Amino acid sequence: MSTLTIDRLTVGHGDGAPVLDGLSLEVPDGALVALLGANGAGKTTLLRALVGLLPARAGRVLLDGADLSAMSTEDRVRRGLALVPEGRSVVVELTVAENLRLGALRQAGRPRRGPAVDAAVAEMYELFEPLARRRDAAGHTLSGGERQMLALARALVSRPDVLLLDEPSLGLAPLVVARLLGVLRDQAEATGLTVLLAEQNVTSALSVAERGVVLSLGEVVADRPAAELAADPALRHAYLGF
Amino acid sequence: MTTTGSTADGPPRLEVAGLTVTFGGLTALDDVGFTVADGETVALIGPNGAGKTTVFNAVCGLVRTRRGEVRVGGEPAPPSATGLLRAGVSRTLQGLGLFDRLTVLENVLVPLSGTRLTGDHLAAAHEVLAALGLGAVAAVRAGALPYPERKRVALARALVTRPRLLLLDEPAGGLGAADIDQLARTVRTVADGGCAVLLVEHHVDFVTDVADRVVVLDLGRVIACGTPGEVRRDPAVEEAYLGVPAGEVRP
Numbered sequence: 206m207s208t209l210t211i212d213r214l215t216v217g218h219g220d221g222a223p224v225l226d227g228l229s230l231e232v233p234d235g236a237l238v239a240l241l242g243a244n245g246a247g248k249t250t251l252l253r254a255l256v257g258l259l260p261a262r263a264g265r266v267l268l269d270g271a272d273l274s275a276m277s278t279e280d281r282v283r284r285g286l287a288l289v290p291e292g293r294s295v296v297v298e299l300t301v302a303e304n305l306r307l308g309a310l311r312q313a314g315r316p317r318r319g320p321a322v323d324a325a326v327a328e329m330y331e332l333f334e335p336l337a338r339r340r341d342a343a344g345h346t347l348s349g350g351e352r353q354m355l356a357l358a359r360a361l362v363s364r365p366d367v368l369l370l371d372e373p374s375l376g377l378a379p380l381v382v383a384r385l386l387g388v389l390r391d392q393a394e395a396t397g398l399t400v401l402l403a404e405q406n407v408t409s410a411l412s413v414a415e416r417g418v419v420l421s422l423g424e425v426v427a428d429r430p431a432a433e434l435a436a437d438p439a440l441r442h443a444y445l446g447f
Numbered sequence: 448m449t450t451t452g453s454t455a456d457g458p459p460r461l462e463v464a465g466l467t468v469t470f471g472g473l474t475a476l477d478d479v480g481f482t483v484a485d486g487e488t489v490a491l492i493g494p495n496g497a498g499k500t501t502v503f504n505a506v507c508g509l510v511r512t513r514r515g516e517v518r519v520g521g522e523p524a525p526p527s528a529t530g531l532l533r534a535g536v537s538r539t540l541q542g543l544g545l546f547d548r549l550t551v552l553e554n555v556l557v558p559l560s561g562t563r564l565t566g567d568h569l570a571a572a573h574e575v576l577a578a579l580g581l582g583a584v585a586a587v588r589a590g591a592l593p594y595p596e597r598k599r600v601a602l603a604r605a606l607v608t609r610p611r612l613l614l615l616d617e618p619a620g621g622l623g624a625a626d627i628d629q630l631a632r633t634v635r636t637v638a639d640g641g642c643a644v645l646l647v648e649h650h651v652d653f654v655t656d657v658a659d660r661v662v663v664l665d666l667g668r669v670i671a672c673g674t675p676g677e678v679r680r681d682p683a684v685e686e687a688y689l690g691v692p693a694g695e696v697r698p
Contacts, residue, residue: 243623245593291621335496339473346470349541349617350495350649375621376541378494378649380690405623446625 207269207285207366207399208234209255214264216254223262224250225423232367234269235397237390239414239431241407241445246420248403249291252369255401256288257281268367285366289373293352295359297344301336304344304355305329308362322362329358332388333381350376357385361392367399374406382406386413407445411435419444458521459484460612460643461506465515468501468667475501477667478515485611488634488644490654490675493664494688499647502664503538503614506645507531519612529561535611539618543601547590551581554589555603575603579633595626602630606637613637615646619653631656651689655679663688 209232217223224247232238240248253259255266257278265274273281295304309322330337333354339347347355353376360368368389374382390413392398404410410431411417417434419427427434427444434440459482468476476498483489491499504510506517508526517524519534537558545554555572556564576582579599584592589600598618605613618634619627627650634657638644648654654661655675663671663678665687671678678684 244595244621244626335494339496342473346473348496348500354495372621376495376617376649378688379651380688381495383690405621407624446623 208232209286209367209399209401210265210267210270211251211255212265212267214251214254214266215262216250216259217262218250218259223423225254227264228420228423228425229264230418230425230428232399232401234399235393236416237393237400237402237414239407239410239417240401240403240420241410241417241434242420242426243446244405247423248420249371250423251420252288252371252401252403253290255281255369256286258288286369287360287363287365287367288369289356289360289371291371291375293349293356293376295344295347295352295355300341300343301347301355302326302340304359305336305362308359325362325364329362332361332384333358350378350381353377354381361388365398367401370400370402370404372404372406373402374404374409382409386410389413407441408435458518460487460520461645462518462521463502463506463515464518466502466505466512466517467514468498468505468510469513474667475510476505479664479667479669480515481662481669481672483612483643483645485643486638486641487659488638488646488657490658490661491645491647491664492649492651492654492661492678492688493670494666497664498667499664500541500616501667503616503645503647506614507536507538532558532561532608535608536614537605537608537610537612538614539601539605539616541616541620543597545589545597545600545604547588549589550586551576551589551592551600551603552585554600555607558604558608571609572603572607575607578636579603579606580629595622598622598626598630602633610642612643612645615644615648617647617649619648619650627653651679 211228211230213227213229214225215223215227216225242248254261265272268284305326309317335351336354336358357373386409389400393400402410411434414431417429417431418425461483464480466476466479491502493499505512506524519536525531525534552572559568576585581599581603618630631653634644658675661675661678662669663684671681671684
């Protein structure tokens with residue numbers, strides 16, 4: 206699939222001081238990397254800049270060596286990037302099933318309906334049982350957690366090469382978080398899906414990630430094997446505050 | 448009727464009995480009952496879509512109940528927002544619902560805006576802001592603050608009326624470890640002051656830390672009730688809600 210390379214990326218809001226200042230990071234093909242750090246460290250800003258929702262002041266974003274920096278968000282998505290932002294954004298007028306099928310619309314040249322899409326949708330119903338139960342319900346009738354599941358499932362239906370997740374565990378039951386992270390890890394291993402997972406739920410994220418990258422004030426302050434970060438109380442205390 | 452939980456002397460601060468709510472063909476709550484006493488913290492947990500927020504909405508009169516009743520301090524829950532405020536009920540929202548263009552202080556004064564603002568109101572607002580570590584940002588626009596501080600503003604807005612029943616919808620969601628510790632201290636202080644606290648939360652360690660009792664909902668029904676330790680060991684709760692740690696999952 207795809208290697209995501211972030212090369213000296215500088216991003217800021219308005220004229221203020223940069224939120225990310227010359228940040229470099231590589232997420233190799235098929236890797237699952239946890240992006241950690243306190244609120245305000247720059248995790249969401251990084252994810253939004255990667256898909257072009259925030260302009261970079263300097264630096265580059267590369268996918269398998271191809272520079273995406275000048276591309277629109279739509280083109281980056283067509284190249285295989287998918288972002289599930291915070292905020293549970295689903296189309297509230299459409300049903301659960303219709304929202305899921307929107308995920309199949311991302312790329313020209315890929316089937317938008319038919320057996321492959323049906324199989325992807327069925328897989329999501331298996332993963333997120335409440336969505337199966339409520340497949341004909343309109344988005345506005347879903348609970349907060351169900352909306353979060355739907356946003357995630359729609360991104361997975363799009364079969365991205367690189368999946369960027371902004372706090373997917375927010376509002377989800379522990380059982381669902383465990384299942385979701387298990388699926389991400391398995392897809393990374395089996396299909397080479399590349400995942401950058403921003404999480405406050407550090408323990409869960411490190412339990413499935415290979416690496417943990419800790420941001421603080423817009424800089425990478427630690428980049429270690431996940432098991433090492435999870436097991437070392439001094440590291441956790443220094444970088445993650447617990 | 449299912450009723451769970453003990454009551455203190457006199458009527459409980461909140462009593463939910465036989466509560467049934469339907470949305471079209473969906474039964475969102477089915478014969479739900481529990482109580483929250485003054486000074487007690489009860490957590491409402493359960494799978495997504497189990498009906499937790501619907502309980503809050505039923506207590507606040509935002510959804511029509513098909514059967515059952517909600518009593519606050521022994522009286523039927525008032526149907527209007529102002530009535531709830533007078534009965535000492537406050538809540539926070541999953542989506543926070545802050546007014547981003549107003550300052551922190553203005554946001555916190557919103558629940559008091561139905562009355563003529565007095566020096567006492569301002570003093571109460573500044574007191575709660577100081578208690579939650581927001582004194583220095585009182586004049587800052589709420590929209591300019593980072594998420595943990597925005598969550599504290601929402602909590603301050605709920606506390607400024609000095610509630611006797613506080614409903615918190617996912618107060619720990621999206622917070623890091625240090626902020627969750629601070630939140631737990633705040634919740635304990637509020638409950639120690641005699642306020643009844645009902646909270647919806649998925650952060651199990653936080654729930655274990657602050658809750659006296661836990662009520663577990665699944666598919667609109669109460670499937671378990673007890674201390675955090677009892678509920679965590681309940682096989683039905685493990686199957687419906689907790690599962691096993693992510694590292695052990697192999698679908």
